[in-house]
Amino acid sequence: MKAMVLHKTAAVNTNPLKLEDVDRPEPAIGQVLLKIISAGVCRSNLHMIEGDWLHDGVPSRFPIIPGHEIIGEIAELGDGVDWLKKGQKVGIQPLWTTCGRCEYCLTGRENLCPRKEITGETLDGGYAEYLLGDAMHVYPVPQGVDPELSAPLFCPGVTAYRAVRKADLSPEKTVYVMGIGGVGHVVVQIAKLTGSKVVAVSTGKEHSELAYESGADEVFNPGVKYDRLGDHARKADSVIVFSPNQDAINAASKLVKAGGNIVLGVHGGMDRINFVDEIQIRGSVIGPRSDMYSVLDLAARGKIKIHSTKYKLSEANDVLNLLKAGKIKGRAVLIP
Ligand SMILES: [Zn+2]
Ligand SMILES: [Zn+2]
The missing domain is CATH 3.90.180.10 (Medium-chain alcohol dehydrogenases, catalytic domain)
Incomplete structure (x- = not known):
């Protein structure tokens, strides 16, 4: 063969x-x-x-x-x-x-x-x-x-499904999905099924289009360094990260609100997390x-x-x- x-x-x-x-x-x-x-x-x-x-x-x-x-x-x-x-x-x-x-x-x-x-x-x-x-x-x-x-x-299908389950989503919540590639565009679709508001975080034009096609309520581009978060900071009940990029992971810790969670589907280290915010970090594989x-x-x-x-x-x-x-x-x- x-x-x-x-x-x-x-x-x-x-x-x-x-x-x-x-x-x-x-x-x-x-x-x-x-x-x-x-x-x-x-x-x-x-x-x-x-x-x-x-x-x-x-x-x-x-x-x-x-x-x-x-x-x-x-x-x-x-x-x-x-x-x-x-x-x-x-x-x-x-x-x-x-x-x-x-x-x-x-x-x-x-x-x-x-x-x-x-x-x-x-x-x-x-x-x-x-x-x-x-x-x-x-x-x-x-x-x-x-x-x-x-x-x-x-x-991507099964990876996205498990990550969304780990994010504990429900209709009143807002989830940020970082990285709209093979896995991310499926995460957006499954996250929508939970009724949550889905914000896609993407630095590329084609990937932004795919985020909208997949049902994202909003797409925002934080710049290639992921450092222009503006008023998105601390707005996420959950952040799901599939962007293979340490800057994206660092940004996740700034997007998540107190009591929220970050689901990591990529390798990388977490920035310092303040314990008084009770942020939960979960891996998903x-x-x-x-x-x-x-x-x-x-x-x-x-x-x-x-x-x-x-x-x-x-x-x-x-x-x-x-x-x-x-x-x-x-x-x-x-x-x-
Ligand atoms: Zn794979
Ligand atoms: Zn076994």
Whole structure:
């Protein structure tokens, strides 16, 4: 099968992914083989490919095929998988599998499982024609959900959903969403479903358009340094941060009001927070299976839509360069 393979991390402008012929994997007991329809290109893929996360052991091996938000059709069933069918459309999220027996797996928080495997980081991912899945961690794609455009439900979708839940939103509240990219534009849509007022914080024109298209009540541009907050300071009941930028995180601590919360979906440090304000800071990372099913249910009911643009699998390096330059509106998906 054809795949875009990473042998060594490097800047994306050096085209580190190589289009190669590799062996098509065989499903073991409890696994399925997917013929990939579409795979999203995530900013995490960019970080991994450029070596930003090598010090955290990501990727855990070379060569590796990146990609962790995938929809495909089941091409083969491993032994013991009798609840799925050949030809069925299913998705795979970053959480490829989990141990099933730790305290997190036993309490529906398997995204925190210390023995989890991550698609495209600890084992091969979706920048390819075929992909193995753990049958316990693949999700049937509902009727009416476009399988080419909707692969990003499996990372931005679930990531956005969990972050909004952590923000404790309700109709009388105001939430600020920082970063209107692949995840942020879904955060805006799900936050709107809670009835809250949604203010999108974005420094780019295209991303501002996407914020309005996604239903934001207001968009404001604080400048590239995130230092022109004006009368927005201390107006947020909650700030959800998906902007990969320390300045954005610093601004979040100035936007949030006393008693409010900040939900962080990116790496970065917090400025000094005054304890008398009782600000809560919460991390949020992808989501467990229960969140994934909720996202698919919302998509099936037409409540969330991914803004996706299709590219060919062989164009993965070009797409990563566009993403790095902030020139992808919503999400790019690769079609084998
Ligand atoms: Zn992702
Ligand atoms: Zn576990």
